[in-house]
């Protein structure tokens with residue numbers, strides 16, 4: 001078997017086009033564009049690229065840009081003040097605090113300053129609660145992008161065995177919840193899971209989000225499985241994911257590449273969330289909510 005590659009750039013393009021149409025409709029209805037505030041603390045090179053791409057894509061989709069750059073040395077109070085100002089600004093529909101923070105600082109308390117209605121990363125406790133209860137709200141971008149990538153070619157999720165490797169708040173945990181809401185039978189594996197390959201080989205749909213370069217090889221994959229690689233690692237050999245793509249391609253039926261798989265979906269879903277946030281905040285407009 002040679003796996004078919006699932007092209008995230010193609011699906012992301014169609015999500016961005018659909019989002020641009022929704023942004024135009026919102027502006028025509030309300031006289032104001034949806035607005036996205038990106039908050040970047042420090043100079044991490046990868047974060048700078050991601051934030052620059054988010055801002056560029058947002059502008060192209062008709063979303064107003066409210067960027068805040070803070071110095072590496074910013075304390076929690078300084079970051080909190082910026083988030084609170086953005087939270088109170090009616091022109092700002094969505095706010096995201098780019099992660100990680102310098103020095104691996106815990107973003108938990110800062111994220112809670114973002115109102116759930118503006119939480120376009122879906123990371124606040126309130127957003128997590130709405131997701132857990134499958135109620136309308138803003139969902140984390142990478143996991144919702146993965147679901148969209150799986151839905152596009154009609155990969156069946158109802159009753160499918162799905163295994164998520166990784167339990168981060170940004171990807172693994174919300175990924176499992178979203179798959180559960182799609183009626184998959186979901187197993188979560190992580191760094192303490194014993195006999196990982198025994199667990200992952202059950203998967204019809206395997207999501208690799210452990211943050212370990214090349215963790216998933218052919219021995220972890222059931223013949224014919226769909227394998228989604230959420231990892232992105234900069235190595236001397238270039239960008240690699242959590243999956244050893246070339247080796248796994250002989251066993252999987254479908255596979256996401258790195259780059260060009262899940263990454264572009266993260267940004268596309270952020271734009272979609274920003275328009276959804278604007279719709280939720282504006283009383284006369286249609287709130288889609290997810």
Ligand SMILES: Nc1nc2c(c(=O)[nH]1)N[C@@H](CN(C=O)c1ccc(C(=O)N[C@@H](CCC(=O)O)C(=O)O)cc1)CN2
Pocket residue numbers: 049050051096097098099100121141142170232239258259260261262263264265266267
């Ligand atoms: N506040 C947040 N911080 C972080 C998130 C997030 O969703 N919210 N996710 C990641 C980084 N990330 C977005 O911020 C992100 C990562 C990768 C890509 C992407 O398009 N990757 C390309 C490769 C681009 C490259 O690195 O050269 C690809 O995979 O094709 C977009 C967004 C951590 N932080």
